[in-house]
Amino acid sequence: MGVVKRISGCVATATAVKLADVDVICSYPIRPYTGIMSELARMVADGELDAEFVYGEGEHGQLSVVYGASASGARTFTGSSGVGVTYAMEVYSPISGERLPVQMAIADRTLDPPGDFGSEHTDALCCRDQGWIQGWAATPQEALDMTLMYYRIGEDPRVLLPQYACQDGYFVSHILGEVDIPEAAKVKEFLPPYKNHHVLDVRTPQIIGAQMEPKMGPGMQYQRYQAIEGSRKVIEEVHDEFGRLFGRKYNPWVEEFMTDDAEVALFIQGGHAETAKTVVRRLRNLGEKVGLVRLRTFRPFPTQQVRDALSKFKVVGTVDNSVNFGISGAAGVLLTEARTAMYGMGDKIPTVGFVAGLGGEMITHDEFYKMFMKLKEIAKAGKADKENYWLPFEL
Amino acid sequence: MSISPNEVPFAGTVPSPKTENEGMITGSWRTRRPILDTDKCTECLICWISCPDSSIKSTTAGMEFNLKYCKGCGICNEVCPVGAISLVPELDFED
Amino acid sequence: MLEEIKSLRKAPEEEYYVPGHRTCAGCGPALQYRLVAKAAGPNTIFLGPTGCMYVANTSYGCGPWAVPWIHTQITNGGAVASGIEAAYKAIIRKKKTDAEFPNIIVMAGDGGSSDIGLQALSAAFYRGHNILFIAYDNESYANTGIQTSPTTPYGAWTTFSPAGPVIPEGKKLMPKDLPKMMAHGHPELKYLATASLSYPLDLMNKVRKGLNAEGPAFLYIHAPCPKGWSFPADKTIEMGKLAVETGMFQLYELHEGQYKLTYQPKEIKPVEEYIKLQGRFSHLQPEHIQKLQQFANGRLKEVGIEVSVPAQ
Numbered sequence: 144m145g146v147v148k149r150i151s152g153c154v155a156t157a158t159a160v161k162l163a164d165v166d167v168i169c170s171y172p173i174r175p176y177t178g179i180m181s182e183l184a185r186m187v188a189d190g191e192l193d194a195e196f197v198y199g200e201g202e203h204g205q206l207s208v209v210y211g212a213s214a215s216g217a218r219t220f221t222g223s224s225g226v227g228v229t230y231a232m233e234v235y236s237p238i239s240g241e242r243l244p245v246q247m248a249i250a251d252r253t254l255d256p257p258g259d260f261g262s263e264h265t266d267a268l269c270c271r272d273q274g275w276i277q278g279w280a281a282t283p284q285e286a287l288d289m290t291l292m293y294y295r296i297g298e299d300p301r302v303l304l305p306q307y308a309c310q311d312g313y314f315v316s317h318i319l320g321e322v323d324i325p326e327a328a329k330v331k332e333f334l335p336p337y338k339n340h341h342v343l344d345v346r347t348p349q350i351i352g353a354q355m356e357p358k359m360g361p362g363m364q365y366q367r368y369q370a371i372e373g374s375r376k377v378i379e380e381v382h383d384e385f386g387r388l389f390g391r392k393y394n395p396w397v398e399e400f401m402t403d404d405a406e407v408a409l410f411i412q413g414g415h416a417e418t419a420k421t422v423v424r425r426l427r428n429l430g431e432k433v434g435l436v437r438l439r440t441f442r443p444f445p446t447q448q449v450r451d452a453l454s455k456f457k458v459v460g461t462v463d464n465s466v467n468f469g470i471s472g473a474a475g476v477l478l479t480e481a482r483t484a485m486y487g488m489g490d491k492i493p494t495v496g497f498v499a500g501l502g503g504e505m506i507t508h509d510e511f512y513k514m515f516m517k518l519k520e521i522a523k524a525g526k527a528d529k530e531n532y533w534l535p536f537e538l
Numbered sequence: 539m540s541i542s543p544n545e546v547p548f549a550g551t552v553p554s555p556k557t558e559n560e561g562m563i564t565g566s567w568r569t570r571r572p573i574l575d576t577d578k579c580t581e582c583l584i585c586w587i588s589c590p591d592s593s594i595k596s597t598t599a600g601m602e603f604n605l606k607y608c609k610g611c612g613i614c615n616e617v618c619p620v621g622a623i624s625l626v627p628e629l630d631f632e633d
Numbered sequence: 634m635l636e637e638i639k640s641l642r643k644a645p646e647e648e649y650y651v652p653g654h655r656t657c658a659g660c661g662p663a664l665q666y667r668l669v670a671k672a673a674g675p676n677t678i679f680l681g682p683t684g685c686m687y688v689a690n691t692s693y694g695c696g697p698w699a700v701p702w703i704h705t706q707i708t709n710g711g712a713v714a715s716g717i718e719a720a721y722k723a724i725i726r727k728k729k730t731d732a733e734f735p736n737i738i739v740m741a742g743d744g745g746s747s748d749i750g751l752q753a754l755s756a757a758f759y760r761g762h763n764i765l766f767i768a769y770d771n772e773s774y775a776n777t778g779i780q781t782s783p784t785t786p787y788g789a790w791t792t793f794s795p796a797g798p799v800i801p802e803g804k805k806l807m808p809k810d811l812p813k814m815m816a817h818g819h820p821e822l823k824y825l826a827t828a829s830l831s832y833p834l835d836l837m838n839k840v841r842k843g844l845n846a847e848g849p850a851f852l853y854i855h856a857p858c859p860k861g862w863s864f865p866a867d868k869t870i871e872m873g874k875l876a877v878e879t880g881m882f883q884l885y886e887l888h889e890g891q892y893k894l895t896y897q898p899k900e901i902k903p904v905e906e907y908i909k910l911q912g913r914f915s916h917l918q919p920e921h922i923q924k925l926q927q928f929a930n931g932r933l934k935e936v937g938i939e940v941s942v943p944a945q
Contacts, residue, residue, distance in 0.1 A: 167719045167723055193723075204715075204752070204753055209716055211713035211714060212719055212723075214720075215716070336729065345676050345733075346732065349552065349702075350696040351703040353550055355546075362545065365543040564654070590660045611660075
């Protein structure tokens with residue numbers, strides 16, 4: 144049995160990194176993810192974790208260091224927040240292109256402006272299509288479990304892809320939650336040592352990342368496409384095995400909350416779902432048929448599972464905690480992804496986008512309440528008068 | 539015509555060549571061919587160390603040019619201290 | 634420990650930069666690559682930041698290295714090398730591999746070292762990683778068709794610094810002195826040297842000294858570029874020699890806090906003898922040439938070589 148502790152999302156992630164016996168860590172300070180690195184630095188200084196702790200010269204450097212380390216056969220960890228995530232943009236595609244399963248924790252922060260410390264998913268969503276596995280944890284427990292599962296998924300020889308393990312800044316990264324910390328021996332059983340056959344080793348000399356000619360381009364991209372599409376099966380297997388070994392069974396794709404017989408539902412990802420759940424519970428007590436679907440894995444996007452989950456409602460509202468100026472539907476990525484998933488279902492289910500919690504503002508109970516009331520209104524009218532609502536100004 | 543994903547090297551990774559890279563044979567670039575006057579050659583190795591294409595070798599039979607890769611830059615002729623190397627137009631040769 | 638190479642006859646016969654690459658005929662950077670690989674030997678991993686030595690060597694899904702090689706972005710050679718070094722340290726210590734610690738060599742161009750790659754380079758040296766970082770200087774962004782870089786000399790034509798009626802000298806700025814920047818302010822630096830492909834024994838021995846040093850070593854290699862400088866392909870070695878003989882480039886090393894000139898020309902020639910052979914300087918007027926002479930004299934004075942060609 145593991146030990147149960149009250150720890151933050153940052154400490155939960157760092158604890159998982161230690162359990163994963165990571166070899167090379169590269170740091171650079173930016174709030175709020177810094178808490179993960181400070182905890183890891185302490186573990187290394189105290190002798191709890193044997194790893195090279197490299198002071199990155201910036202996020203671009205961080206991702207570059209783990210690129211080299213992973214290509215040399217080391218298990219690696221790095222992380223960032225906000226503008227740090229976008230500063231490293233150049234390196235994400237080479238990492239997935241070389242099929243190096245590095246892991247990066249992202250504790251979300253807004254980009255500039257507004258330049259505050261608040262959480263917003265915009266940072267991690269900016270780099271969503273680079274061939275990385277990506278998903279959001281809603282609690283510290285999930286942050287720990289996700290870190291372990293992502294290493295296992297990414298390092299699977301059928302996958303070999305890097306992973307963004309995301310958590311909302313502050314709301315998850317800095318708020319304590321009860322976390323069941325698994326035993327090291329059990330983690331060892333779950334997570335075998337990292338092995339990669341295309342590594343830098345003078346005994347088996349290889350040329351990694353040679354420039355290709357255009358006729359090789361489509362095939363190279365197709366390989367990455369096959370890898371991320373093929374990861375779906377591995378993601379399910381790993382979640383099953385994790386559930387068997389540690390007793391925490393997650394649906395890898397979506398978490399449904401009080402969706403039985405629900406007429407309207409919100410589609411959301413990340414820690415704000417926990418606030419929304421309390422509103423769902425209260426509304427249920429008042430006899431309202433409302434529910435919530437939380438997306439757990441964003442890349443690869445679980446099109447079929449989202450379609451199945453959302454098709455039973457009369458109206459779906461998406462909650463986007465990011466800015467996507469000029470996007471189709473004028474709300475955010477979740478709205479467009481949900482609509483794409485639901486397109487062609489035959490039945491027309493109105494979808495409406497809510498943009499909320501920008502700049503790190505809380506999405507309050509009252510705001511979730513207003514969203515559900517708007518969904519009810521649309522359900523009654525059979526159509527929406529507007530396809531998106533920016534909170535708090537438009538609702 | 540695009541190459542099938544199964545034939546494109548995995549993650550763009552290929553084994554290193556051992557003694558030559560046959561993926562890029564450059565001998566056909568040459569317009570002038572180095573010819574060695576073995577009587578003059580002292581095997582001082584200056585041409586050998588100066589060749590950007592690793593295309594000159596010292597063998598028991600003396601210095602040898604690797605015409606499969608030699609681009610005909612002419613550095614060997616230029617650095618030879620005894621004038622043992624000359625450059626002859628490729629069109630003068632039958633092969 | 635890699636032994637000193639006492640003569641050309643004692644230089645290793647084996648090639649690790651093998652024939653078969655798309656570099657131009659007479660390519661200076663290719664020649665210095667070959668010498669570096671020869672000196673470093675089989676226990677070596679090369680890193681290739683984007684630049685000529687990536688593009689012209691690896692086109693079409695292959696490359697000319699008999700040892701492991703990995704591409705890095707033009708920005709991050711120093712950081713990727715740091716990661717490789719940290720990984721080997723960790724996995725050797727944790728007994729996750731039985732490999733020997735390898736020579737880790739970054740082969741960056743002047744852009745990938747003195748310009749966009751400077752941050753990663755400086756950080757790797759600050760952190761003290763046991764790597765050899767080579768900046769091969771062909772004095773321009775050559776792979777993209779010859780654009781000015783921070784090390785392009787004053788007065789040189791490039792496609793970004795063309796000479797015209799308004800700007801008669803072409804490039805107006807004086808070049809950045811990268812070895813000087815690296816020599817001062819990186820306390821972990823273990824070895825630093827400049828070298829030229831025209832002095833192959835000196836170059837190979839500096840590679841070995843850099844690899845023998847337990848920590849970061851920096852080698853700055855002057856590598857004439859027939860295409861970018863516009864001179865005939867067979868004059869590469871001569872151009873490298875003339876750069877040193879006219880004071881446009883100096884050969885020295887910095888080891889254990891001591892600077893040492895490793896080659897001193899018997900007589901310094903006027904810079905005009907060097908630049909008149911290169912098309913990139915063909916537009917220069919006497920007053921521009923005087924500025925270049927002043928530049929060369931300044932650099933010579935700095936390293937302690939007597940200035941014998943006066944500049945007006």
